[in-house]
Amino acid sequence: MLVSLWALTGRNSRRHLSLEDKHEDTTAYGVAVDMGASHLRFVLADGNPAIVQETQDLLNSKAGSRGVIAQVGDGIRRLLPQGERLRGIAIGVPGGVDPQTGVVFDVTNVPGWREVDMGSELEDEFHAPVFLDNDANMAAIGEHMGGIARGVNNFVFVALGTGVGAGIFVDGSICRGRSGLAGEIFRMNLDWTRWNEEFRDTAYFETYVSGIGLAAEGRKVLPGGNGASGSPIEERDARYVFAALREGNPQARVLVENSFTMLGVCVANLISVLDPELIVFNGGIVRGAPDLLLEIVGKVVRRIHPRSPRIELSMLGEKAQIWGAIHTLREPSRHAAVRTSSRSLGK
Numbered sequence: 431m432l433v434s435l436w437a438l439t440g441r442n443s444r445r446h447l448s449l450e451d452k453h454e455d456t457t458a459y460g461v462a463v464d465m466g467a468s469h470l471r472f473v474l475a476d477g478n479p480a481i482v483q484e485t486q487d488l489l490n491s492k493a494g495s496r497g498v499i500a501q502v503g504d505g506i507r508r509l510l511p512q513g514e515r516l517r518g519i520a521i522g523v524p525g526g527v528d529p530q531t532g533v534v535f536d537v538t539n540v541p542g543w544r545e546v547d548m549g550s551e552l553e554d555e556f557h558a559p560v561f562l563d564n565d566a567n568m569a570a571i572g573e574h575m576g577g578i579a580r581g582v583n584n585f586v587f588v589a590l591g592t593g594v595g596a597g598i599f600v601d602g603s604i605c606r607g608r609s610g611l612a613g614e615i616f617r618m619n620l621d622w623t624r625w626n627e628e629f630r631d632t633a634y635f636e637t638y639v640s641g642i643g644l645a646a647e648g649r650k651v652l653p654g655g656n657g658a659s660g661s662p663i664e665e666r667d668a669r670y671v672f673a674a675l676r677e678g679n680p681q682a683r684v685l686v687e688n689s690f691t692m693l694g695v696c697v698a699n700l701i702s703v704l705d706p707e708l709i710v711f712n713g714g715i716v717r718g719a720p721d722l723l724l725e726i727v728g729k730v731v732r733r734i735h736p737r738s739p740r741i742e743l744s745m746l747g748e749k750a751q752i753w754g755a756i757h758t759l760r761e762p763s764r765h766a767a768v769r770t771s772s773r774s775l776g777k
Contacts, residue, residue, distance in 0.1 A: 549770025
């Protein structure tokens with residue numbers, strides 16, 4: 431029987447519930463956290479599972495790792511009903527998570543974040559288990575449990591936002607790899623002659639296929655591009671490129687078409703290695719021009735792979751990661767959830 435990861439309603443309740451238990455308490459609570467490149471989203475969920483309440487903050491990345499962890503703690507406390515003891519937290523992070531230790535590493539949008547035991551600090555504060563995973567992995571779990579990939583055992587979820595990453599399902603289970611870096615496609619190099627180049631704060635693929643990359647390329651050729659204020663959030667925002675595309679700007683169209691063509695080659699490479707049943711796209715870059723993305727990526731993939739898999743858009747949209755975190759809380763064993771430590775519940 432799985433131990434529940436929820437807050438039990440009623441101050442005197444001490445029973446450890448399983449959400450697979452026939453007599454489960456569906457009024458129990460857990461908190462799911464979506465830690466994005468520029469935002470924090472907090473959701474209070476019950477055991478049905480259903481979203482009860484949610485809030486959102488701008489991520490204070492300049493505060494460093496300690497400040498961000500404190501901000502996460504503040505957001506969780508604001509959601510907790512008075513008198514309830516939180517029984518579990520699940521967080522999707524924009525970085526790597528060591529599957530053995532739960533240590534979060536290389537969160538590049540937070541200065542100084544290299545290897546931080548975020549989960550242990552939150553466990554000490556809330557006396558509840560904390561589960562952490564890469565944001566794309568969480569989103570893939572969400573799609574598998576209740577989205578476009580429901581019932582699909584082999585698929586790749588590609589997240590295209592400020593950065594780029596992937597969550598990979600193989601034979602019905604999330605694949606994290608040896609060190610938690612499976613799916614970090616931002617490092618994929620599609621030009622072997624540039625193997626030895628340095629890419630500041632990113633890598634080859636993300637330089638061209640991401641919000642960061644498109645925004646930077648757009649500033650070179652489009653008048654009135656973003657980034658004038660020097661704000662890191664603004665500098666990573668490629669919405670102005672898609673606005674120019676919709677207005678018929680030919681330079682914007684070349685930028686976006688080149689980016690989506692490169693994305694198609696990346697997806698073809700993933701198919702060569704994994705042979706999935708389905709590719710799922712989600713994220714802000716997808717929402718910028720979804721039909722054009724499907725058209726170009728599909729054309730490239732079919733040219734390289736005559737027996738190509740289905741290519742679809744996410745059904746869950748911005749909630750994919752949150753739902754992945756909720757399902758991780760609900761059934762941690764099923765998803766081989768990464769806990770930050772082995773300490774007992776409530777200690």
